Amino acid sequence: MKKLIDFPYNSILVLGLAKSGTAAAKLLANNGKRVIVNDLHAKDTDQAVQQLNKLGVQVVTGAHPTSLLDKVDVVVKNPGIPYENIIVSEAELRNIPVITEVELTSYLITNPIIGITGSNGKTTTTTLIHEMLLRSSKQAKIAGNIGKVATEVAEHLEEDETMVIELSSFQLMGIKTFKPKVAVFLNLFEAHLDYHKTLENYANAKANIFQNQDGDDFIVYNADDQRVVELVSQARSTKVPFSRNNVSIDGAWCDQDYVYFRKEKIIAQKDVALVGTHNLENILAAVCAAKLMGATNVGIAHVLSTFTGVKHRLQFVKNINGRLFYNDSKATNVLATSKALASFSQPTILLAGGLDRGNSFDELIPYLKHVKALVVFGQTAHKLEETASKAGIEIVESVDNVKQAAQTAYQLSSPKDVILLSPACASWDQYRTFEERGDMFVDAVHTLE
Known part of the structure; x- marks a missing residue:
């Protein structure tokens, strides 16, 4: 099991349990850190609370006392907790960093990461990429907002494995050093404005997926979405577009008959199993990311001809x-x-x-x-x-x-x-x-x- 490397904090407040908070608290405790967990709705009799107590983690339930921030170096926040939360806002007043659990993966692994975000299509695209890599005899594991906690997956990654991770805007707001080798930005529409308040805030959260990338990394993006194009123009990474509407020599595209990556024919559209024009965008994005990480045309085509969709998504x-x-x-x-x-x-x-x-x-x-x-x-x-x-x-x-x-x-x-x-x-x-x-x-x- 992998250990944290050069994690700069020793005293951590984990805010919110659920899957990501519990995983973060266990990871930090197992790495010898002083950990306090605060959850408003948890009960002392909950299984997760009792498990953490056995690891020496103090769990405070039923209220959000700001005194918990005394002598705390960093807050690891459950992604769904708003920044108006009294603990989060007080931490920011005290200049205490607030991160999310996915940031911890930066201190666990040096493996290549493919990160996928967007307003819609994340789960389908993440699953497609993962399957394309596996079918091409590449080693990969899937994680993130798709249901498998990033740190739990990262702890058990082998040296030759790639992490394919679905990332929400909530998770991306809390990163400082997290850097995917390949970032995928699918689309941007008004969503979660009850949390982000404005479209600009939401867009900036999504753009964090490429904020730490450099020229050796890749940003795969939707060239048909003008908001995405404008955001990605700021990226320092190598830009790889995909488009349903135009020939994209630098990325993935399609005509009425075929799906292409650059000048290569990947699959005839009549052989693609997924229904829906929106899924064609997800397919093009997945083709880009998979090809950049060494997937074969044969492996990609097999997945596209057999994959009929993920559970709960059409x-x-x-x-x-x-x-x-x-x-x-x-x-x-x-x-x-x-x-x-x-x-x-x-x-x-x-x-x-x-x-x-x-x-x-x-x-x-x-x-x-x-x-x-x-x-x-x-x-x-x-x-x-x-x-x-x-x-x-x-x-x-x-x-x-x-x-x-x-x-x-x-x-x-x-x-x-x-x-x-x-x-x-x-x-x-x-x-x-x-x-x-x-x-x-x-x-x-x-x-x-």
């Missing part, structure tokens, strides 16, 4: 009596749902709703032309009903949860219809995670026959 669930069910629970914003809807032309029943972040859903209207019915749930049900009315959708049903939504949609459907769970909202009003929401939907679908 995941095909089942064909029941001619109805095609898709689980897109990871679509937590309007843009993601728009792209999911654009992937289909046949009559569709859309299942949507969730946490109300104050936004409207009128941007969905151009994508609702083939939606024959809408089944809504959660805090935003009423807003989505209003959007359906504006779009001229006559059949709208309101239900309590996604299980009922699946049942109702099936009753409303006809053969050859698509039944699509693509909520356009975060899950936290009813479910702990989008995975829990998607799993409930999948389970419900399997009971319909």
Whole structure:
């Protein structure tokens, strides 16, 4: 198991448990550091708390006393905790650095890292890159916001292994030295503004993915997204574009028939298994990153011809009596749902709703032309009903949860219809995670026959 190298702090406050906080606290304790953990909602009887106590870690629950910052060198913050938190804001007043768990990987490994960020498509692209490397006989492990804590993966990396890591804006705000060999910037749209407050703040957080890179590193970026192009113009690393719309001799591109990397044909588009034009962007980004790290055309083509999607991201669930069910629970914003809807032309029943972040859903209207019915749930049900009315959708049903939504949609459907769970909202009003929401939907679908 790898140890921290030249980590400059000895007394650390870990703010927030969950997976990343628990992993960070264990790592730091195992490296002989003085560690205090503070979590507002944890209980002393929780398994994670008891495990940390056995390692000599003090865990303070139920409140955020700022006195915990006395004699602390650095705060390791759970990515989801806002910077307005009393501990975080007080730490900044005291000039105590605030980092996230992913920053610790910089002190654990010298292995090459491929980091992927963007408003949408991160999980699919991360998974594609990982699979492309493995199919090309390259050693790689997957980590980050995709569900596997970065430090836990990094601790067990072999010398010849590459880390492929999905990175959220929340994680990227807390890096100081983290530097991927290949950074991938997929796209930039308004998202998480309840956390970042402005699009500029959000964009700057995303741009941190390349802030520490130099000329020996690569930034793979979406040349069709002007906001991304403007941000990447600041990068010191070697720029590798991808484009659906233009020939990109320095990167990945496509025409009506093939996907290319520079001048090489990679795969015929008719042989690509993933549906959706948005997934074509993810594919082009993945091709760039994989090729830069030595993946073969044969390995890449095999993955693209067999990979049908990640769980909860436009995941095909089942064909029941001619109805095609898709689980897109990871679509937590309007843009993601728009792209999911654009992937289909046949009559569709859309299942949507969730946490109300104050936004409207009128941007969905151009994508609702083939939606024959809408089944809504959660805090935003009423807003989505209003959007359906504006779009001229006559059949709208309101239900309590996604299980009922699946049942109702099936009753409303006809053969050859698509039944699509693509909520356009975060899950936290009813479910702990989008995975829990998607799993409930999948389970419900399997009971319909």
